[in-house]
Amino acid sequence: MAITDWPEEDRPREKLLRRGAASLSEAELLAIFLRTGVAGKSAVELARGLLAQFGGLTALFAAGIDAFCAVPGMGRAKYAQLQAVLEMARRYLNEGLKRGDSLTSPQETRQFLSSKLRDYTHEVFAVLFLDQRHRVIRFEEMFQGTIDGASVYPREVVKKALEYNAAAVIFAHNHPSGVAEPSQSDERITQRLKEALGLVDIRVLDHFVVGDDVISFAERGLL
Numbered sequence: 001m002a003i004t005d006w007p008e009e010d011r012p013r014e015k016l017l018r019r020g021a022a023s024l025s026e027a028e029l030l031a032i033f034l035r036t037g038v039a040g041k042s043a044v045e046l047a048r049g050l051l052a053q054f055g056g057l058t059a060l061f062a063a064g065i066d067a068f069c070a071v072p073g074m075g076r077a078k079y080a081q082l083q084a085v086l087e088m089a090r091r092y093l094n095e096g097l098k099r100g101d102s103l104t105s106p107q108e109t110r111q112f113l114s115s116k117l118r119d120y121t122h123e124v125f126a127v128l129f130l131d132q133r134h135r136v137i138r139f140e141e142m143f144q145g146t147i148d149g150a151s152v153y154p155r156e157v158v159k160k161a162l163e164y165n166a167a168a169v170i171f172a173h174n175h176p177s178g179v180a181e182p183s184q185s186d187e188r189i190t191q192r193l194k195e196a197l198g199l200v201d202i203r204v205l206d207h208f209v210v211g212d213d214v215i216s217f218a219e220r221g222l223l
Contacts, residue, residue: 012044026057033085038073046073058178058212061086062119090115109170109206110214116141117174117210125152125173129166130205137164152189154196161202169197171207180211187222194223 012028030047037043054060125143145151194204207217
């Protein structure tokens, strides 16, 4: 049955306009983006199939053009549209933290770091450099690969912090597996960095691990 034949209160677009986007399921939101289904499938059914095939929104959004276009009903035009939507979302989130902005909302910081790091298929270690009023000086991705004592160099972080005249820093790195639980290696390198920066009076405010969720070391009492 086509979506136009559904009761109006069940149609995703009308439901969004009446109740707001938060009331929709992931399949319903994706169906609005898709607009139309394929032969024998409504847009919602097609969306459910996509989510099942890729294993969720995160994997779908990270899919390459070949994998995406291999799905019946998808194509290069739809892939381009999806990438444009994702890039607009990233830019919207990135506007929340610009140079000179103060960090006033932990949730805003989480969203910013998640938008920057969650889609990488390898681990990336990044630093937010802040001034004395916790305003953003710079966000920098500093190291790539497995995050452990061999790949993150405290002296390089100290050097950058002094170069930017930072008074405080926030660390962040991603877990491509999606499991954001901090590892023992994460805890060890955080302590090494904290000790090194403490020698030059630069505070470590937090370390966020980005996966399907975003976990804060400060909230866990790990700093």
